Structure formats: C-alpha cells, structure tokens
Amino acid sequence: MSALARVGSIWLVGCGNMGGAMLRGWLAQGLAPDKLTVIDPALPELPAGVRSLNALPDGEAGPEVLVLAVKPQLLGDVVAQFRRKSGSAPGLLLSVLAGVESGILKQAFNAGATVRAMPNLPAQIGKGVTVLCSEDADMDRRQIAEELMRVLGTVEWIADEALFHAVTALSGSGPGYVFRFIEAMADAGRALGLPEELASRLAVETVSGSALLASASDESPAELADRVASPGGTTREGLNRLDAADGIRPLIRQTLEAAARRSAELAAAARQS
Numbered sequence: 001m002s003a004l005a006r007v008g009s010i011w012l013v014g015c016g017n018m019g020g021a022m023l024r025g026w027l028a029q030g031l032a033p034d035k036l037t038v039i040d041p042a043l044p045e046l047p048a049g050v051r052s053l054n055a056l057p058d059g060e061a062g063p064e065v066l067v068l069a070v071k072p073q074l075l076g077d078v079v080a081q082f083r084r085k086s087g088s089a090p091g092l093l094l095s096v097l098a099g100v101e102s103g104i105l106k107q108a109f110n111a112g113a114t115v116r117a118m119p120n121l122p123a124q125i126g127k128g129v130t131v132l133c134s135e136d137a138d139m140d141r142r143q144i145a146e147e148l149m150r151v152l153g154t155v156e157w158i159a160d161e162a163l164f165h166a167v168t169a170l171s172g173s174g175p176g177y178v179f180r181f182i183e184a185m186a187d188a189g190r191a192l193g194l195p196e197e198l199a200s201r202l203a204v205e206t207v208s209g210s211a212l213l214a215s216a217s218d219e220s221p222a223e224l225a226d227r228v229a230s231p232g233g234t235t236r237e238g239l240n241r242l243d244a245a246d247g248i249r250p251l252i253r254q255t256l257e258a259a260a261r262r263s264a265e266l267a268a269a270a271r272q273s
C-alpha cells in the first residue's frame, strides 16, 4: 500500500495557487475526500466530501499531516490559532512557505516531523518540480511527504536547508521569469511587425517546445543552442547579443540573487515574529 493511502487525516491550511493544486492532485491520485480538511477563510468551493472550515477547528486532535500553504506573512496568524484551538501536535508538518525555516515551524507546531517543500507553479498541471528538505523525518514520513508532493510533478531532496534560498530563487520563482521571457519575446516579435496573437502563440510554443527538447535530450542547453545557430546565420547574431557582457547571464544572476535575498529577508522576519 502506498504511504499516502495509509495516511489517516490531512489538514490543508490555505487553498490558493499551491494548496489548490495539491488538493486537486491528491484527489486525482485517489486520496479519499473524507480524509481531507481544508482550512481557508475564503471558503473556496471544494470537491464533494472534503471538509471545509474557515478556521482551525476547536479542541480537535491534530491531524496526521498538517500542510501549510498560506503566504509566509500569515504564519503568525495560523500559529496563534493553532495554539488556541488545536488539541495535539500533528504527526507530520509539511510547509511550502517561502523563507520560513524548519526551526521556526518545529517551535510553532511541535510536529512529530517537519518537512519543508518548495514547489513551483507548473504544479497546477502536474509539471512542477518540488524540492524537499527535512532534518527529523524518518523514512516513512519522508515517503509520505514525497508522495504528497509528487502529485505536483517531480521531486528532489536536498540535505542542506541553507540551500532553500537558492532553490526558491531558481525553481520556486523561476516560472515567473520564464513567463516574463515569453512576454518579452512576444513583444519583440510584435515590434518586428507580427500580429499580436501570432507573436504570443509563437513565443509560448517556442519556449514550451525548447524546454521539452532540453528535458528529453542528452545534449546540454549550450549544445542545443549551437544546433540552432548555423554558422553565419541569424541565431548566432541573436546569441551574440544575449552573450554580451551586459547580456542575459549577469541579468539572470542578479535576478536570482535578488530573489534569494528576499527569501533570506522572509526567513529573518519569520524568526522575529
């Protein structure tokens, strides 16, 4: 029996982009709806059989798995509610909150084990990548956490939680940069005279097809770029601009550095709250 099928109860706190994707994925994998409680003051419409609450229940024993998917700035509210209302600590705490460290989560919820996760938005179509990290989860709880996140796409474990700032900057925030890149490609195509909708479609399909090829190919992205660039052709001219000293590499490095810095700031704020 899968680890997930053995889980008794899951409370999901926050059912927006990430929480919603997890909920849909778990149900699609066959998790029984009556094992699930969603806690979200917005009371989102939920599939039949899932318990919906606008706040943590009063005096009820804690769940086997507590999943946190609220904005990091709301952690304090959730912790305060948990202390006021819940009867016992969860067996496993799984948090997708950017910047909030395991130490803070352990102190706040006193769970049997704590796992931090950093998914990304393609999770909404099961094509995300999630990085997991835990200092105290045994094999069984690691397996539960992994199965809960695998419904969102692929899963990677890291041993050093300090790398979470870099992970958040790269894969957590990364879809945002890729969407901006698609937009910029489409804008540039329009500036060259393409009709707006055609430029948008060409930009999306070009990025999507290239990502699929990079994922399926044994060749590195650098080798694949060389395959596109015929000697003396158009792509080399474009790549020369991207590869210039003020081109894409320093820009992307600065982009990730800015996001990682923000992750560290969120961590500091959570430590102080």
Ligand SMILES: NC(=O)C1=CN([C@@H]2O[C@H](COP(=O)(O)OP(=O)(O)OC[C@H]3O[C@@H](n4cnc5c(N)ncnc54)[C@H](OP(=O)(O)O)[C@@H]3O)[C@@H](O)[C@H]2O)C=CC1
Pocket (backbone or CB within 6 Å): 013, 014, 015, 016, 017, 018, 019, 039, 040, 041, 042, 069, 070, 071, 072, 074, 077, 078, 096, 097, 098, 118, 119, 120, 121, 172, 173
């Ligand atoms: N979006 C992304 O791509 C990624 C997000 N994350 C992390 O996931 C977490 C959630 O992000 P995301 O899903 O985008 O956020 P959303 O705002 O989409 O979802 C959060 C949900 O929590 C609800 N909420 C607000 N207050 C409470 C409360 N006290 N108790 C329970 N639920 C509450 C919100 O309701 P309302 O809208 O009414 O306030 C909303 O429905 C964040 O911590 C973020 O760092 C991690 C990786 C990627």
Ligand SMILES: O=C(O)[C@@H]1CCC=N1
Pocket (backbone or CB within 6 Å): 098, 168, 172, 173
């Ligand atoms: O922007 C954020 O803070 C969250 C974490 C990674 C993606 N979204």
